[in-house]
Amino acid sequence: MSEKVEIVDVSAENIRDFGFCGFKRITQEGYRRKTAWLKKRFAEGMKFKVLHTRDEGTVGFIEYIPGRYAWRPIEAPQYMVIHCIMIHRKKYKGKGYGSQLLEHCIRDTRRARLAGVAVVTSGGTWMAGSTLFAKNGFECVDTAPPSFELMVKKLRKAPSPKFKGGWEKRLRTYGSGLVIIRSDQCPCIANCTTGIVEACGELGVPAKIVELKNYRQAQNAPSAYGIFNIVYNGKVIADHPIGKRRFGNIMKKISQRR
Numbered sequence: 682m683s684e685k686v687e688i689v690d691v692s693a694e695n696i697r698d699f700g701f702c703g704f705k706r707i708t709q710e711g712y713r714r715k716t717a718w719l720k721k722r723f724a725e726g727m728k729f730k731v732l733h734t735r736d737e738g739t740v741g742f743i744e745y746i747p748g749r750y751a752w753r754p755i756e757a758p759q760y761m762v763i764h765c766i767m768i769h770r771k772k773y774k775g776k777g778y779g780s781q782l783l784e785h786c787i788r789d790t791r792r793a794r795l796a797g798v799a800v801v802t803s804g805g806t807w808m809a810g811s812t813l814f815a816k817n818g819f820e821c822v823d824t825a826p827p828s829f830e831l832m833v834k835k836l837r838k839a840p841s842p843k844f845k846g847g848w849e850k851r852l853r854t855y856g857s858g859l860v861i862i863r864s865d866q867c868p869c870i871a872n873c874t875t876g877i878v879e880a881c882g883e884l885g886v887p888a889k890i891v892e893l894k895n896y897r898q899a900q901n902a903p904s905a906y907g908i909f910n911i912v913y914n915g916k917v918i919a920d921h922p923i924g925k926r927r928f929g930n931i932m933k934k935i936s937q938r939r
Contacts, residue, residue, distance in 0.1 A: 685736065686778070688785055691729040693720045699731045700739045702769065702868050710875075711868030718865035725750040725896070726793070730785055732768065732778055741768035743782040747793065748842065752866050752899035753801050753907045755831060757842030761790040763800040764866065766809055779813045787834070796839035801905055804828035807921035808906065825905035827920070844905055848917075851903040855912045859886050864893035864908040869922050876925030877911065884932055 691699055696716055697707075707713060719729055725746060732741035743766040748757030752764060766782055768774045783798075790798050800819070802811045805828045811821070814832045822841040823831040831844055855862075861877060863870050874890065881888040893899045899907045904920040911919040911928070918931050 686732060686734050686740075686773070688781065689731050689733045691719075691731055693723050696720065696729075699733065701729075701731070701742055702767065709868070711871040714865040714871055715868040722746060722750070728786070728789055730782065732773070732782065734773075737770065740770040740773045741778055741782065742766070743786060745786050745789075745798070747795065748799065750896045752864065752893075752896050754845045754900050754902050754905060755799065755801065755842055756845060757799045759796040759839050760799040760833065760842050761786060761793065761795050761797070763798060766800075766813070780817055783813070783817050787836070791836060796837050797833055797835040799831060799833045799842045801907075802830045802832055803906070803921075804830075805921070829905035831905075845900065848903055851901060852912060852915050852917065855891075855903070855915065857914050858889065859914075860889045860891055860912040862891045862893065862902060862910040862912065864899060866899070866908040867922060870909050873909070873922040873924060877923070877928045880925045880929050880932070884929070886932065 689699065696719060701715060719727065727746045729744050730742060731739045734740055743763065745761050745763045748760040748762045751757060751762035753762060763786060766779060768778055786798055800814060802809055802814060804810065811830055811832060817834065819832040819834045821830045822833050823843045825844045831842060833841060859881060861874060863874050878888055893902065893908060902910060903912060904910050904917050906920045909922050910917055913935065919928070
């Protein structure tokens, strides 16, 4: 590894020294919420490691946690589960840093004596795709609509993890109207929620916000992404964070179909 780039373990003690997803100021609501969320997760075995450069600060990261405490609707008690992995500066992509972050996760998984590493990927936007994981020996063991895959790298023989499923049953618990299901796992969600609530006010659509406050609630989310969903009249209309304009376009299309 270049002397100018290092992988740093983030803890409750040094968390304010590093940014994530481009968020690095205490004045940002998403940064404050994510920081508080991480501090609670460290007690559950969360690992958050940043790819740090002397000149540009944080340029990437990986976040993972023992499957029992995963904020994804999966059953993976014997596995380490990656929530996120990202290289968010273009000049550092394609240089093997993603694989190095994965190797740190695999080493920690061995130390924890878990059966392997699992991750939810998506063929759509927002989440990591399958390419990096397939390159590093991960295989797909389950799928969920519309384009989610549960990928696994096994370190020893064990039952494969799986999605919890039952999506339609869970959706029925939210009833009619518009429901924003959100958490603080992603720092982008705070701004997205604000924009969507503003759009709802302009459209005259009442919005209910459901906060996911622990891993059990996240594991029972109505879509495979888990930590953010918009449900309208019993259907998921967004299974990842979106902005105000995108939400407005979705609602416009729904209105035109009536």
